[in-house]
Amino acid sequence: MIELSDVTKRYPGGHEAVSGLNLTIDQGELVFLTGHSGAGKSTLLKLIAAIERPTNGHVVVNGQNVGRMKRPALPFFRRNIGLIFQDHKLLYDRSVFDNVLLPLHIQGMTGTDAAKRVRAALDKVGLLKKEKTRPITLSGGEQQRLCIARAIVSRPALVLADEPTANLDDAYARDIMDMFRAFNEVGVTLVISTHDQELIHRYGGRSVNLAYGKLVT
């Protein structure tokens, strides 16, 4: 499903966030990206989601060469990916419900069908009762769960999560990991970056360790 061959990402100024990386992730896998901060975990996720483009090498997702993708094709590619951000990137000027509705709306889905799917997603993350509130009134864990609801509402086959459990206490973190495992069990491919080793031990799955932009085996 995801294939990186000899991928290098060099930022202006010469810093190499990812160097000569080779990695294959199959459909339905649950993969943890680990490593110290600055090891290139976030950059790797951004390369897969076509938020960044590789300086060298190929990033192929679902048979599409992401690095060479033309700008007009990007939105349609991203609709197949659920993105979960460390800083949530929620929109605070609208309700919880409208935040989750946005991806569906972007895809041209409106009305009762869309509302049903929004409520199903909110139900999965346990925020159904808060659909009318503003995200700013939610706790950190709830905001992260809202971000997850937004990522899964369009039922993507691939979910990328950047440090989803950072800044959360243990109980919340476990909540969220349980949720991810449930998605994985229904066939969703998940790539999760984390520096929480204990979490990985507890949940198993494949672990990909990065250090200074390279794979450590």
Place this chain on the structure above:
Amino acid sequence: MKAWLTHHLHSLKIAAQRFRDAPLATLLTILVIGVAVAMPSGLYVLLSNLDRAAGGVKPQIELTLFLKTDVPENKSKALAADLAKQPDIAGVVFISKAEGIRKLEAAGLSDITAGLPENPLPDTLILTPQQTNPEALDALYNRLTKLDTVQQVVMDADWVKRLTALMGLGKNLVLLLAALFGLALAAITANTIRLQIYAQQDEIEVAQLIGATDRFIRRPFLYYGGIQGLVGGIAGWLILLLGGALIESSVAQVATAYGASFTLNSLNLAELIPLLGLSTLLGWLGAYFSVNQALRQFAN
């Protein structure tokens, strides 16, 4: 189709929401656009009123033909009758040599005329042309000077030419002003949209990350720009009406002083609709330019 429609309605709703969120800024922008619209269209209204006024006062232009002194009177009369039949001549008055000298005597110049050995005056024809535009007058003048029996043609049409030239200048001025203020209108809109984009940066970024097309992001801004242009155009029209109402009484006074009755006309529907269309289009264009600039900058 239904999805497309709800989509547009939603964009419209977002645009309306943004107006409501910043009522004062919106009002000021609309006022500025209104002034920008009112300037050239005000000049246009003024000119078309002037044109109408000038058309209403039919200028009495006369051409005076002095015939050669050796032309016999019956030939002169025949020429007068011949000219009177021509389509571009409204009237001909024949003044014979004898009549001319009598008029001079009547004017109190009998001392001079009495001392003359013979009547030195030629037969004279005074023509009133059918049309008073400079081209027609020039054509007529040229034709008359070529007649064998005519010594000299005198025409005082300079002021007609001047008025026409001034009107032409005014029309060009309207076009120039319209272009300048149109540019200003687009620039004003582009600027307000740019400020809005900064305010909506988070939303645009998130929307791009979760698969929004440029078109999707652009649409509410385009609606905003278009509506702002339209409402600004209406404001400009209202400014015009207000200005017209304010000077109406003084215009009437001037008209009475010249012994004419004259009412000020504002824009008619055939002029108003293109004006509003244009201001809407310019607002839309300004927004388009601004959003595209921003989308290229974010581009992730």
